[in-house]
Amino acid sequence: MQGVAYEGGGTLRVSTTEVEPPGPGELQIAVAYCGLCGTDLHIAHGNMDARVRTPLIFGHEAAGTVAAVGPGVTGWEVGDPLTVMPLLWDGTCSACLAGHQHICQNLTFVGIDSPGALQQRWNVPASIAVPLPADLDLRAAALVEPVAVAVHDVRRSELQVGDRVVVLGGGPIGVLIGCVARHAGAQVLIAEVDESRRARIAALGFETVDPATDDVVAEVGRWTGGDGADVVFEVSGAAAAARSTTALAKVRGTIVVVAIHAAAREIDLQRVFWRELRLLGARVYQRSDFERAIALLGQGVIPAEELITRVVPLDRTPAAMDDLAAGRAMKILVEVGA
Ligand SMILES: [Zn+2]
Structure with missing residues (x-):
């Protein structure tokens, strides 16, 4: 499969790697689309080198379908459409215990602190997968996170x-x-x-x-x-x-x-x-915000197609990042799936 990784020093590379099966508790996602955002630019420009471990496959605005279900995961079938709420919390700090898990003091942001969505097969904990309605277009669904x-x-x-x-x-x-x-x-x-x-x-x-x-x-x-x-x-x-x-x-x-x-x-x-x-x-989101976002996209409240400037293939991600940095776009989606 293909993926796009930040390799440090302001360098991006499109590379081919083996597909790993999903581990216990994980879903493997066939990523259809992944949006690019300002945080991805900060990573690509080296502004977050002190935080990220390279090579890092980034991207956290994903929509796709279940490609494989890992051991112990229930409630999901191959082919189900889904998105990912890219936050992992420790569940033990004072923020978590107060119910503010999304701003956990030891938050892992998936796609920054762990591998993200700019790869054709993406293994994530099933706990952060969010189901999508079957009739929601996957291009629009790539906007759920923002x-x-x-x-x-x-x-x-x-x-x-x-x-x-x-x-x-x-x-x-x-x-x-x-x-x-x-x-x-x-x-x-x-x-x-x-x-x-x-x-x-x-x-x-x-x-x-x-x-x-x-x-x-x-x-x-x-x-x-x-x-x-x-x-x-x-x-x-x-x-x-x-x-x-x-x-x-x-x-x-x-x-x-x-x-x-x-x-x-x-x-x-x-x-x-x-x-x-x-x-x-106001920082990131809670699960209820994700579910509300899916509903708003489904109702057409969010003009998804007007906001998507263009859709580029995976191997054009580096050029798309340059366009984004130059302010020549609103939202650019990467068509990840092959
Ligand atoms: Zn916590």
Whole structure:
């Protein structure tokens, strides 16, 4: 079978390896599609060399079917469609014992800390496999993982019907947050610097602003009649965006930090105090978020085909990663199956 591995030093290699049978408690997945995301770029660019063990087959946004069922696994048949929630927790730390297994203090993220989905046969613990409805297209199903991120972020925000929501950063996660928030009854404005992304976002019916040329605080002030936004999602990872969040949120508004910030950021705590703002983090997802994401994709709430810029064969993964890094795409799927 073929797979794509990060070999260290910023190098990717497409290689052929033997298929290993699934071990006890495992399912073997015939991966159909795997989405590429910003984390994969960080791996490929060597930003996570201190964490990953090479060679690493990466990828964690997968959809496929069961190819083989390992010893001791029940409830699955060869051919069943599935996706994978790529988190393994220890079950013993204080976070796990409090019910927050998804942010376990010793979390293993599958596809970063252990082999991922960019291989034609992928063995995973059956405990993290999530069944898909038979009528959900596997291309759309490759978006379940990022949609689950958005579902979790919106759930954390506790937004209400009629809320005005500002999303800073209009990449795939920002747009998916917009879709989920709109479905929950919010009005959504998305700030994004890239012109082609802004055009796609506007075509999906969202208000847009360009933080490079527009005064986002003034625009949001006008949009909300001077009140500010009920909820601000920081999805850009940019210092200026982080700094603007407290100026964008209304009295008792909520700021949700979704992006991975590479450095400590300046934020106006006086404003947090004065307006009694809520500032909270939202990281990955829980099983219920995954199941909700599958339902939203099945209902057509998420415009999957509009978000998929293109689908490339497995051996074109390195070039696709370059396109993604250059901002020339929204979501790129790798067609893994052969
Ligand atoms: Zn734990």
